[in-house]
Amino acid sequence: MSTRLQTKGKSKQSPDDKRARVVRCIRSLPSGMVSSYGAIASAAGWPGAARQVVQILRQVPGLPWHRVVGSGGAIKLQGENGAEQRFRLRLEGVTFRGARVDMKRHEFKFKSGHRAIR
DNA sequence: AGGGTGACGATCA
């Protein structure tokens, strides 16, 4: 095991496991496709944790952060950061409908089996 | 323990 100090036997899951699943979902986003904070949280078996997805995006280096947008395809980053995100997405062929990503064409659908417990 | 903070999300005026 890596850094798994098993000291607490929580009835739920260790915060690390949830984080790991979120990271996997994000890393599975193919170029040209996007997903939303909330959708990723759900796909990772952690519904309601959109804000945690954000935190993970900020601290884990190397993730395709630009492929994660707000609900409905909204770009949530402000100013320069938002501009860069749109720039990167366009480079991958992502198209927009006004200020948001055209989710009809670019929303990535996670396989319905990314859950935690089985 | 208590309160403030976010790259959120759904709902309502």
Next chain:
DNA sequence: ATGATCGCCACCC
């Protein structure tokens, strides 16, 4: 479409 509100979850004083 815009802004306010409330619910959500973890982190940081």
